[in-house]
Amino acid sequence: MKEKIMTEYNRWLEADYIDDETKEEIKRLQDFPEQLQDSFYKSLEFGTAGARGIVGVGPNRLNCYTVRRITQGYAQFLQKNYKNEANTHGVVIAYDNRHYSKEFALEVARTLAANKINAYLFSQITTTPELSYAVRYLKTVGGVVITASHNPPQYNGYKVYDETGCQMVPELAEQLVAEIQTIQSYDISVADEEDEHIHLLDTSIDEDFLNDELAVLHHSDVFSELSDDFKVLYTPLHGTGRKPVLEGLSRLGLKKVYTVEEQLVPDPEFSTVELPNPEDVKAFTLALEVARKEDISLLLATDPDCDRVGVMVRTNKGEYQALNGNQIGALVIYYLLSTNEEWKKQPKPYIASSIVTSDLGEVIAKDFGVESVRTLTGFKYIGEQMNQRLKDQTFIMGYEESYGFLVSLLERDKDGVSASFVLTEMAAYYWQQGKTLVDVLHELDERYGYYREALISLTLPGQKGMAEIQALMQKLRYLDLENESFIHQRIDYLKDETGLPKADVLQFTLKNQAKIFVRPSGTEPKIKFYIGVCGSSEKEAQEQIYVCQQWIQKIQED
């Protein structure tokens, strides 16, 4: 292994096409053997959401050479699948505010252009949902967005979209990977920035995107009657959401929109937050300071590429409560189905969510006679379902516990822009009835049972971490259930027939029907344990969660 790593290391160091600055960086790695090993031991892989990695030198890092190699493979893949159409229809490329996002986006465009494929490049930082929208709007054969979503600042990523605006499903991603693997060298030709195949997009697409996103709402009239004490705060957490979300909220006629000034700055270091992830309540720290001062009713925060949104709500007691992705999803489903009759006139309505998402959404949907479709983790699988059901079914909503929501057919990926609008409308709608979103959640508890969830994520970075994650999965896969008295059943999504594609996921169903899912993350060096329970009271639900947490801890320690 060591020898293989050093061969690759020397190959980079000696290659004449690698620039001097990169070579200096490569040499510096000699003083950091662990980093050296991690940078050179393999090539970047495609996971849940494309390739994601630390920005740096070497094949296992994101840099202009690995970006060019992936893009060269992508160009070959497109030309094989779409022939001449690949060149003419081309690819649209967006990027967020991370380090090197803009530079990498340009490398994608230059590599595609060298292959005579038209590259439509956004001229400023853009949200991921707008990229998905743009693929459909411009009728390109695909799309790329340079972003690492909510990962720490040292990361970046390369997400690839198909011609429907859906992130590539494994079948396509495998073909793409096979194509990338045929490229042994990082010596890849790129066109000039001024090449005729590179087209900078103007802002007309932003305007159409925003108008279409606002048109998704059913009750936007609610805003005209709102009292001034309904106040909303929005923060993009230094990311791309600022323009569309703030502009949209103002067009809705909301008079009282607040923000966190410092977080409007598109900062690649995300300096005012530990992690730019709305799943982490700490991301709301500054927002809460403003909220407490101004008595704000609803707080929204989107992640850097604005495909996901987190929510905090001021309760009747004046306290602020964070909602998790399962609660937000359940509220939106309930809101869409109970306050609007339109969907009843449409054929075979359905919602879609991932298997690790709470059962509550499904229970609500079924209560309204709406089908619930389950997929593996990754919004691409929801997008895939939307494409497959386009002809004869009606899409109501797709969502994941990880704060991704989509309520329209405008895209095939989760959308923090339209979700922000829907959540604001929903909060305003109930506000008019004297209720907060937390009050509505209590109503759902009463009506459907106390669905509660907990997520345990263990971060295990690098090569060593990956081995630990695999060892833990193996241990759970072969654990003798005879000794685990409260577990009723284990489903192995890699081996058992579940009706879904094979995946490295384990499901433990407990005797009381609670569920624990375990899977390695596809976007971060983590193993995730998802606990989902349903009790007849808050206390009972919390007790069930506690038992699951204890079991997970025991497994780790044994």
Ligand SMILES: O=P(O)(O)OC[C@H]1O[C@H](O)[C@H](O)[C@@H](O)[C@@H]1O
């Ligand atoms: O659990 P992971 O594999 O890290 O995925 C967590 C989330 O990551 C990205 O945001 C994907 O687009 C989502 O679809 C996924 O749910």
